[in-house]
Amino acid sequence: MTRITSLIAFACAALVLAGSARPALTVGVSEDRGKDTTATAAQFFQTLQDVGLAQNRVSIVWNPAQPSSIAQEQEIKNWLPLAQTAGVKVVFAVSAHNARDFSSSSGAIAQFAAFLQTVAHAFPTVKDYVIGNEPNQPLFWLPQYDTGGKPLAAAAYEPVLAQSYDALKAVDTTINVIGIGLSPRGNDNPSAKSNISRSPVRFLHDLGVAYRNSGRAKPLMDQLAFHPYPARNIDLPQTGYTWPNAGLPNLNRIKQAVWDAFNGTAQPIFKEAGKTPFSPPLQLDLDELGWQVAPLPPLAGMYTGTENVPTIDEATQATYYTESIQSVECDPTVASLNFFLLADEPELTRWQSGLERVDGSKRPSYDAVKKAIHDSGGTCQSGLEAVWKHTGGVLYPxxxxxxxxxxxxxxxxxxxxxxxxxxxxxxxxxxxxxxxxxxxxxxxxxxxxxxxxxxxxxxxxxxxxxxxxxxxxxxxxxxxxxxxxxxxxxxxxxxxxxxxxxxxx
The missing domain is CATH 2.60.40.2550 (Immunoglobulin-like)
Incomplete structure (x- = not known):
């Protein structure tokens, strides 16, 4: 078999000498624990400051039964100054309470957009909003397909993102609207026995079709949130997925999918080598990544239930987290990387991917991440930045x-x-x-x-x-x-x- 490299633009990251002072990669966590109490929040943000984690994505849930009510509003107001003191940027990830909340009511999108404006007015210091969470997964968005097998989710999500963008920009044009929160996997099978979902590449394609059909002349988003979890918890950071799914080593696949979906429209795409964009290019916000670890035997009694994934050991997790940071520091299209979570959840059916164990003690990954951030400051240490260019042909024929x-x-x-x-x-x-x-x-x-x-x-x-x-x-x-x-x-x-x-x- 012969690879036809001479016939296509090389759509993968090449390495070039860093010639521009790109902003440093922001490393953070996606964790709601700081919302509990002011005392908990104080300790939480002190911990983030100690590690060097400069961003915290916090979930805000919209409940259509109380469409204008912000849950824990006063608690959030209490701890936002603590985040600011610690030098931690807060990102709000705003999503619906149930997977069918948008499809069950014709007025839901307008109510959600109005809720976003309420949140933006209530917390004017927060300038970053993720809209939704993994709409290509049935846990967060239904229906994924109609009875005939036609994909529905992206076309239904597009007006949510569009109206959210307009609502937030109407409050403050400097708000950074982050789209999708894309899951790395989907089976593209409307007849599957479980997890009927849409792969990230196909979801982006569907979103582009819906956007073009809408006639919209404004962008949908300033950044794209993507969750590059491994296909299996035991996979190396370098393992990745086969097309049309994508993981940490497959970010160029996401960039190409965005180019295919939005090139030539008002929606910015990722910066390409040798091209000067007319508007700020799209960037990636990798706002969820983690590997789950088996609890240490002395702490087993503090966890409940039965583990549902194959786990790795603590030393391996530390190595993987370091490698994950290093793998994107030289990619100027990646604005941030968040680990999910700071501390373990006690239920074994949920997530044990934290830098801290359930009792608050530090895993090796705590110091590993701290060292990686300290050593590089989020900058490209090799001096060789990754550059990307779309392909005009078929990928790797x-x-x-x-x-x-x-x-x-x-x-x-x-x-x-x-x-x-x-x-x-x-x-x-x-x-x-x-x-x-x-x-x-x-x-x-x-x-x-x-x-x-x-x-x-x-x-x-x-x-x-x-x-x-x-x-x-x-x-x-x-x-x-x-x-x-x-x-x-x-x-x-x-x-x-x-x-x-x-x-x-």
Whole structure:
């Protein structure tokens, strides 16, 4: 198999000498524990300050039964000055109480937008808002599909984000509106027995379609929140996912999906190498990441229930957290990275990913994260910044023609080769006489006229497959195989590959 690198823009992070003073990566936590009491909040923010964690994402729940009421409003007012004293930026993640809250009432979106304005007026020092949480997951958004299997979630979420953006900007144009809170995984299967969900790449595609269809001439978001959890809790930070899911090492997949969805619209996309954007580019807010750890035996009695994921040990967690920080410090498109949580939850069916154990004692990851932040200050220590550029072709196409030097007998009727890509693509493949120009081959495969020899169509599902052409004899002569791949997430992205000639005799 041969990778066709010469035919596509290289859509992965290259490394270049850092030539600009990008803002340092902000490292923080996503944790609600500081909201409990003023005393708890004081200790909480002192701990964040000690570690060097400069951001805390806090959840604010909108309840349609009390659409204008802010839960724990006074407690929040009490502890916000503590965060400011500790140098911790507070981010509000505002989401609905139940997964069907937006779909069950035609007036819910307007009420939610009004609630955001109420929150923004109540807490004018908070300038960052995440809108919703993992709408590509059924735990947080329903329905995901209609009865016919058509995806619904992104199209339903788009007006929520649009009206939220407008509502918050009407209060304060400097508010940073952060979209989605995207889950790293989804099964794209409306008939699945469980977790009927949408993958992040397909969700972004659906969101782009809804945005374009809406005719909106303003952005949806200033940043994109993404939760790059590992596929399995025991996976390395470098393991990642296969397309169309994405994790920490697959951020370029998210960037490409955003480009496919929004390029040429009023919604900013991620900064590309060699291009100067007309408006501030989109950035990533990686606001949830964590690996769960097995409780130490002496503390087992402080935890309840039964663990529901394979765990790692504390030393491994510390290593993974350090590597996670280092992996994004040199990516200027990443504004922040939040670990989920500061301290363990006691129920084993929930999260034991904290820098602290359930009793408040420090895990090795506490000092590891503290050291990583201290050593780099969130800046690119290698001096080599990652740069990204979208691809205009199919992502990483590969083709294996077989032995083209082998002379095929005229009685041969079987014709096949292997082809693949690292994304889903439809294809049209055919045989042409070797004298046919590449331009004519492209025109024939695109338009279907004039007819090619032995035409086959199909889908490449983000992996290699055998392309089988119709069984037929070819006259003696010289021929070429050709395949035109077209990305399903953006039909404008195509890749044509033509083989060297082979002979039939």
């Amino acid at each position: 590969v083709v294996g023609w077989g032995d083209l030097k082998h002379v095929r007998p005229a009685r041969n009727t079987k014709w096949a080769f292997k082809a693949g890509a690292q994304e889903e693509a439809v294809f049209k493949a055919a045989v042409f006489k070797a004298t046919t120009s590449k331009a004519k081959i492209l025109n024939v495969l695109r338009r279907g006229q004039p007819k090619a020899l032995l035409v086959a169509r199909g889908t490449i599902r983000a992996k290699n497959r055998v392309v089988v052409l119709p069984q037929s004899r070819l006259k003696a002569g010289r021929y070429v195989f050709a395949i035109l791949m077209q990305a399903t997430m953006n039909p404008a992205r195509t890749t044509l590959v033509v083989s060297r000639p082979f002979r039939v005799r």
